[in-house]
Amino acid sequence: MARYTRARGSLALITLTHPPVNALSAAVRRGLVESVTRALEDEQVKAVVFCGENGIFCGGADIKEFSGSMLGPSLVPMIHNIERGDKPMVAAIEGVALGGGLELALGCHYRIAHTKARLGLPEVTLGLLPAAGGTQRLPRLIGLHAAMELITTGRHVSAREALRLGIVDQVTEGGTVEAAMELALSVIGQPLNLRRLSLRDPVWTPDVEAVCDAALALVKRRSRGAMAPVACVQSVRAAAMLPYSKGIEREKQLMGTIFESGQARAMQYAFFAQRNAGKWSLPNGAQWNNTKPRDVQRAGVIGLGTMGRGIAVSLIKAGIPVVALEMDAKQLELGKNAVTGILQRDAQRRGISPPLDLLTFTLSFHQLRDVDLVIEAVFEDMNLKKRVFSDLSKVLRVDALICTNTSGLNIDELAAVIDRPPLVVGMHFFAPAHVMKLLEVVYGTRSSPEAVATVMALGKRIGKVCVAVGNCPGFVGNRMLKHYLDQSVFLLEEGATPEEVDQALEEFGFAMGIFKVADLSGLDVGWRVRKASGLIGPDVDPVKPSRWRLGRRYCPLPDMLCQQGRLGQKTGRGWYVYESPGSKEAKSNPEIRNFLEDYRHKYGIEPRHITSQEVIERCALALANEGFRILEDGIVASPEDIDMIYLFGYGWPRHRGGPMFYASQVGLSVVLKKLEHYHRLHPDVPSLEPSRLLRRLVAVGSPPIQQWRTHLSNLRSHL
Numbered sequence: 055m056a057r058y059t060r061a062r063g064s065l066a067l068i069t070l071t072h073p074p075v076n077a078l079s080a081a082v083r084r085g086l087v088e089s090v091t092r093a094l095e096d097e098q099v100k101a102v103v104f105c106g107e108n109g110i111f112c113g114g115a116d117i118k119e120f121s122g123s124m125l126g127p128s129l130v131p132m133i134h135n136i137e138r139g140d141k142p143m144v145a146a147i148e149g150v151a152l153g154g155g156l157e158l159a160l161g162c163h164y165r166i167a168h169t170k171a172r173l174g175l176p177e178v179t180l181g182l183l184p185a186a187g188g189t190q191r192l193p194r195l196i197g198l199h200a201a202m203e204l205i206t207t208g209r210h211v212s213a214r215e216a217l218r219l220g221i222v223d224q225v226t227e228g229g230t231v232e233a234a235m236e237l238a239l240s241v242i243g244q245p246l247n248l249r250r251l252s253l254r255d256p257v258w259t260p261d262v263e264a265v266c267d268a269a270l271a272l273v274k275r276r277s278r279g280a281m282a283p284v285a286c287v288q289s290v291r292a293a294a295m296l297p298y299s300k301g302i303e304r305e306k307q308l309m310g311t312i313f314e315s316g317q318a319r320a321m322q323y324a325f326f327a328q329r330n331a332g333k334w335s336l337p338n339g340a341q342w343n344n345t346k347p348r349d350v351q352r353a354g355v356i357g358l359g360t361m362g363r364g365i366a367v368s369l370i371k372a373g374i375p376v377v378a379l380e381m382d383a384k385q386l387e388l389g390k391n392a393v394t395g396i397l398q399r400d401a402q403r404r405g406i407s408p409p410l411d412l413l414t415f416t417l418s419f420h421q422l423r424d425v426d427l428v429i430e431a432v433f434e435d436m437n438l439k440k441r442v443f444s445d446l447s448k449v450l451r452v453d454a455l456i457c458t459n460t461s462g463l464n465i466d467e468l469a470a471v472i473d474r475p476p477l478v479v480g481m482h483f484f485a486p487a488h489v490m491k492l493l494e495v496v497y498g499t500r501s502s503p504e505a506v507a508t509v510m511a512l513g514k515r516i517g518k519v520c521v522a523v524g525n526c527p528g529f530v531g532n533r534m535l536k537h538y539l540d541q542s543v544f545l546l547e548e549g550a551t552p553e554e555v556d557q558a559l560e561e562f563g564f565a566m567g568i569f570k571v572a573d574l575s576g577l578d579v580g581w582r583v584r585k586a587s588g589l590i591g592p593d594v595d596p597v598k599p600s601r602w603r604l605g606r607r608y609c610p611l612p613d614m615l616c617q618q619g620r621l622g623q624k625t626g627r628g629w630y631v632y633e634s635p636g637s638k639e640a641k642s643n644p645e646i647r648n649f650l651e652d653y654r655h656k657y658g659i660e661p662r663h664i665t666s667q668e669v670i671e672r673c674a675l676a677l678a679n680e681g682f683r684i685l686e687d688g689i690v691a692s693p694e695d696i697d698m699i700y701l702f703g704y705g706w707p708r709h710r711g712g713p714m715f716y717a718s719q720v721g722l723s724v725v726l727k728k729l730e731h732y733h734r735l736h737p738d739v740p741s742l743e744p745s746r747l748l749r750r751l752v753a754v755g756s757p758p759i760q761q762w763r764t765h766l767s768n769l770r771s772h773l
């Protein structure tokens with residue numbers, strides 16, 4: 055809806071009213087068309103101001119409408135009509151002007167923004183392009199280069215940056231609507247043609263081709279296989295080469311090719327799934343949303359290794375004072391230098407002073423006595439963690455939360471060593487913790503709703519995408535990852551090379567193939583886990599590797615690499631070779647080819663050609679199959695939660711939604727058939743055996759992913 059009021063005698067004020075973000079739903083568009091017509095027809099109205107209710111200008115097209123048939127007036131002629139209007143039109147931007155919201159503002163003759171407002175054309179993040187004239191008007195306003203960057207990344211800019219780029223004419227500290235009205239009154243009667251962006255010539259410059267080629271190369275590298283960024287480049291290019299009327303046709307045509315695509319659906323699914331993950335509930339349907347989180351005013355971090363440093367930085371950047379504790383002076387000094395260094399570099403980039411006064415470094419547990427919550431990030435060793443928990447329980451306030459950054463140890467076992475298990479929650483961060491967005495919030499059987507709510511709220515406050523998960527080995531992400539890793543090394547045994555597997559995964563959309571990731575993280579990480587779980591040990595001699603362990607197929611290749619000291623980037627050799635230890639550029643390793651050939655020869659394996667299709671099917675479907683098992687076990691409430699874990703923690707390509715969404719797009723019955731096929735070929739790989747839930751879902755007609763949750767509760771009682 056849009057509210058029409060008269061103001062200051064000669065002004066019309068049109069207010070978008072569609073909470074929470076005034077998205078341009080059919081009703082809002084209808085209201086806008088009617089209000090603009092009314093303002094243009096009313097002779098007493100000399101200028102028009104557009105604003106949004108509740109301090110938010112507009113969050114863009116209503117994404118919920120994309121899945122149905124589009125009703126109501128379309129945006130392009132509506133915005134054109136506003137621009138063509140013979141009375142000055144002024145956009146008063148508070149909160150956000152995103153997507154269609156900014157396109158509406160670009161149709162206005164003047165734009166004024168509150169200093170805290172954010173502006174952008176984020177359509178590319180939804181698998182789309184700004185198709186209400188955005189790709190044609192923005193370049194004409196701010197130039198090809200800047201528009202290309204904003205449109206292909208979907209980046210939001212602050213009001214100040216918008217002013218600098220020329221997107222807005224003024225920035226206000228307060229009273230944006232008032233200021234817009236002043237501006238409107240001051241320009242009444244002035245000519246408008248120069249302010250009508252569609253009347254401007256194409257933004258041709260001699261380096262058009264170079265700018266477009268560079269942009270194309272960049273988006274192809276950054277978002278492999280994604281169609282929308284490429285369409286964005288092509289559409290912006292049209293703004294440089296074609297008159298507006300032709301450019302807008304090209305924009306429409308390009309939008310037509312991607313609007314109905316699976317990629318757009320996947321990214322829109324991810325948009326809502328990300329927001330739903332925050333509204334967590336338990337797999338049994340119990341809603342914990344009503345539980346009030348506690349305020350965390352001061353936090354403790356134990357252990358300033360890789361994880362602890364990133365966790366401390368995340369907390370500090372959110373303005374939460376941190377007491378950071380290490381076990382000895384040397385480690386403390388190292389940790390302190392690392393944390394302050396990250397904060398200083400970040401502050402320098404943002405032109406602010408580093409908030410170092412929020413940090414206290416200590417060797418004494420007593421310094422933790424006032425904190426509201428502590429996160430331990432010591433070595434991944436159950437006995438050590440138990441000792442730390444017990445030490446903490448002696449000094450912390452009785453109501454302080456005790457969180458652990460374990461990546462897979464049993465939360466209940468840890469909680470049992472202290473006298474307050476309800477206050478124990480897992481916080482599984484991903485490295486580097488100040489960069490990676492995912493936080494698995496792990497609740498144990500005795501974690502209190504209030505403790506979980508507090509951790510979920512804290513995670514959100516420090517900018518994480520939080521997913522509540524139950525307690526099981528590896529939780530969700532690492533439990534699934536194991537099967538993905540297994541498949542990738544089995545493929546090597548059967549005939550593939552690390553490069554072939556990685557290339558298939560990168561073409562699928564992963565930023566990095568699994569073997570490059572393994573080299574980056576260090577092959578010894580998994581080696582330690584396998585040793586601790588008894589897969590390698592005195593009874594299973596790694597010197598005489600066997601391809602079976604505990605009755606299942608087991609690939610000892612990674613262990614053999616570790617034994618040879620090939621631990622990845624840090625040693626300059628792993629699945630790939632690196633110029634020097636620590637260097638990042640992965641180069642093919644001829645020694646690995648020989649190593650694999652010798653291995654296959656030793657075990658009498660006849661190598662075969664492995665297609666990229668098989669790589670994707672075995673890796674992605676093994677992930678999804680374990681995801682179904684996780685749902686069966688009630689470890690997460692919905693498939694969306696699993697997908698968010700993979701999107702934000704494991705580099706799954708956003709335009710493919712997540713492993714569960716991918717399975718739903720491939721078709722559950724197809725997934726079932728493929729898994730049956732692969733399991734027949736590899737009966738000693740239990741993870742390829744189709745899960746019961748998958749079979750059930752196929753049996754009830756493969757419902758859409760949004761309905762699995764309903765079916766899940768019905769099915770759980772039968773499972």
Ligand code: COA
Nearest residue numbers: 074075077113114115116117118150152153154176177329
């Ligand atoms: N269409 C439909 N619903 C939208 C929406 C849109 N364009 N933008 C936001 N919403 C909904 C969200 O789904 C959420 O609904 P919920 O409360 O039922 O979960 C609610 O508005 C609040 O959004 P949220 O993202 O949780 O709030 P925020 O304050 O953190 O962020 C925005 C607000 C506008 C910055 C953010 O929602 C956003 O980026 N929206 C998308 C903008 C966009 O891409 N527009 C172009 C569309 S083509």
Ligand code: ADP
Nearest residue numbers: 357358359360361362379380381385431432433
């Ligand atoms: P991760 O990669 O999980 O962060 P690291 O090995 O990098 O693991 O870091 C673990 C950190 O925990 C080290 O800096 C170590 O000094 C610290 N640490 C280990 N035990 C204790 C303890 N009892 N108290 C405080 N810090 C500890």
